[in-house]
Amino acid sequence: MTGGENILVAEKLSKSFGGFKAVSDVDLKVRRHTIHALIGPNGAGKTTCFNLMTKFMQPTSGRILLNGEDITRTKPSAVTRMGMVRSFQISSVFPGMTVLENLRVALQRKLGISYHFWRSRSALDSVNERANELIAEVGLEAFKHRPASELSYGGKRTLELATTIALDPEILLLDEPMAGMASGDIHKMVDLIRRVSQGRTVLMVEHNLNVVADLSDTITVLQLGQVLAEGSYREVSQNPEVITAYMGDEDDE
Template sequence: MTDIILETRGLTKVFKGFTAVSDVNLRVRRGDIHALIGPNGAGKTTCFNLLTKFLAPTSGTILFNQRDITTEQPAQVARQGIIRSFQISAVFPHLSVLENVRVGLQRRLGTSFHFWRSERALAGLNDMAMSLLEQVDLAGFADTITVDLPYGRKRALEIAATLAMEPELMLLDEPTQGMGHEDVSRVTDLIKKVSAGRTILMVEHNMSVVSGICDRISVLQRGAVLAEGAYAEVSIIPEVMAAYMGTASDTLESGDSRSSVRAETTDGNTHG
């Protein structure tokens, strides 16, 4: 089996004359945590939507495990093991934490549409659901109604629900967006923990998170790949500094407060 789990070749998306993603050649290595970073409007979320088939590319090819998935539908790629989260937490607010995870397990086990069965028939999934909640440190919240969870815990629940689908490749879109320092640290540790035996591709603006857990990063600017490699190598490239800070004399080091502020306040639109 190849070391490359996901690859794009010349991936391009044009919206009515505006090129949001331009000739992107991305290679994600199996087992890595790989980040897509870049300033506002760089094309990161659009790229995610192309990879998960919520958008159709204008041109280019997407390969997953060396198989061409360019023309497949979202449900087809999800069944193959590509599962994503979204910028806005996508959980069922009026179900309990346990029930949210159980929904994901139902789909995986093929019982999602057995509407005629008693809810008691789902009890057999509870042990599996609890095991997943333990992985994300939510076992103590199993009976909590999801709407009552703090925001950071909701993001952890979303990761647990994603794990219920047994993803081979997890795509996390802004997993720490809008969080305070404590929640950022908790979710960062969680991502590192659940990455064991999996591949993660994530869009993230907090450079402390990126530098701390990512094996490799790709920097997008104006829809094109500006640089790719290890964080320590890419972060000192003058063009990358300029893309984030507006001048090559500034730095993108994780400890630089200017880059942290810039990183946490960029890419607020859906074509990020």
């Protein structure tokens, strides 16, 4: 099954922690080759919903479909092989490795030698061309042979995104990609996400409303674990309920 127009679908997705229902009957449809943002005030349930969608948490009820296939009980590693890959709020690059080495490691999965630690470095030479392409794509050529620890915070997040797209995902899930970034780095990351989204689908959780307005085709607004509104930025930003619940909360911008 291909899933048709919608690549990722949540149906009546719920998650309870004891007596607290963090996510309640959420229906979400992510259209293929679009950028879809999941937003909401603190405590809205967006992080829980995102963790459910990315399979890092199991729902209490409901189901999740990827390309029409039920992945509700599928492990994250298996979902990655199916073409859905996520990033995390905290940078996860290897600081002691160079930028090139980080990309070479990320590309090992394609070779099927991820756990062959006894093989020589030359075993990875076949991925050099693609690694260099990715480094150029994200604008890190000047840092190729420098340890990742020497990159700025924005540079580390850029490298992390490069290692994520090294897996050639069909759908990319980004967990607050702008978190902790300076304004200059934010502009660069916005441009980068726009470029790498070509031919891919992106679902992201993001607090920065300017970024959401700039990048998103569709926005889903959560409040108290439920969908409050959905549509374009223009539509949701003019929704009185959204203005009350989210837009007026300056701490979330």
